[in-house]
Amino acid sequence: MRDVIVAANWKMHTTPADAGDLARTIAGRTREAGVIRVICPPYVCLAPVAEAVADDDPPVAVGAQNIHHELAGAYTGEIAAPMLAGLATWVILGHSERRRDAGESDALIGRKLGRAVDAGLRPILCVGEQLEEREGGRATDVVDEQLAGALDGHDAAALAAAGLVIAYEPVWAIGTGRNARGADAAAMADAIRSSLEGRGWGSRAADVPVLYGGSVTSANIDEFLTEPGIDGALVGGASLKPDEMAGIVARAGLTARARSAQR
Ligand code: 13P
Numbered sequence: 670m671r672d673v674i675v676a677a678n679w680k681m682h683t684t685p686a687d688a689g690d691l692a693r694t695i696a697g698r699t700r701e702a703g704v705i706r707v708i709c710p711p712y713v714c715l716a717p718v719a720e721a722v723a724d725d726d727p728p729v730a731v732g733a734q735n736i737h738h739e740l741a742g743a744y745t746g747e748i749a750a751p752m753l754a755g756l757a758t759w760v761i762l763g764h765s766e767r768r769r770d771a772g773e774s775d776a777l778i779g780r781k782l783g784r785a786v787d788a789g790l791r792p793i794l795c796v797g798e799q800l801e802e803r804e805g806g807r808a809t810d811v812v813d814e815q816l817a818g819a820l821d822g823h824d825a826a827a828l829a830a831a832g833l834v835i836a837y838e839p840v841w842a843i844g845t846g847r848n849a850r851g852a853d854a855a856a857m858a859d860a861i862r863s864s865l866e867g868r869g870w871g872s873r874a875a876d877v878p879v880l881y882g883g884s885v886t887s888a889n890i891d892e893f894l895t896e897p898g899i900d901g902a903l904v905g906g907a908s909l910k911p912d913e914m915a916g917i918v919a920r921a922g923l924t925a926r927a928r929s930a931q932r
Contacts, residue, residue, distance in 0.1 A: 763796065792834065
């Protein structure tokens with residue numbers, strides 16, 4: 670049975686002075702058995718967030734929003750995966766905002782994926798199409814290409830053992846208040862697992878958690894989590910609001926309980 674995961678991507682919000690309090694508040698309001706909670710603050714807030722949630726039960730994981738594709742060197746302003754030891758256990762890779770603003774290619778994201786796995790970080794690989802690609806009927810092909818570019822050349826068994834998570838985040842749904850339809854997200858989750866199956870993952874593909882991201886709120890999370898192929902959410906704007914996170918994780922708790930009852 671796949672993990673149920675709610676990951677908070679705080680993007681470029683919060684400061685070391687306020688991040689710990691926000692993380693503690695969210696942690697205290699989202700304790701749901703069977704739901705993996707992950708908070709991904711800016712790098713400079715990793716330490717205060719990790720400290721704030723250290724004793725929470727069930728545990729809250731802390732993730733970074735990016736890593737560099739090299740281990741060390743002359744890369745001004747960058748952070749390498751091994752530097753996150755003791756600060757983070759998860760990492761978001763290939764977010765569309767980094768593809769857009771930092772020009773990250775699928776191949777580069779694939780190199781980061783290798784660094785993440787080597788450093789023991791659990792990766793959330795983001796994929797998703799632009800609006801014109803969806804309107805042109807190419808959404809599935811675009812996502813398939815993103816998966817191929819980032820995953821080919823990696824050992825499927827090693828990525829599966831590292832707990833690879835895929836986040837389907839249609840670019841047109843991010844920060845727009847216009848979420849995808851649950852049925853479309855579920856169809857893409859199926860397409861993602863078929864793509865993995867066809868590129869060396871075989872039956873392991875069925876075990877890969879697929880999250881939906883893009884204007885997720887407590888009001889629309891139900892639409893996604895009623896889909897059996899969707900295992901949680903990668904939440905942006907709403908993840909900074911404790912009320913919203915409480916609603917989203919509570920709904921994820923229903924899915925986790927239903928799944929454990931099926932076992
Ligand atoms: P929003 O939830 O703000 O649309 O952001 C989604 C996202 O990009 C999460 O990584």
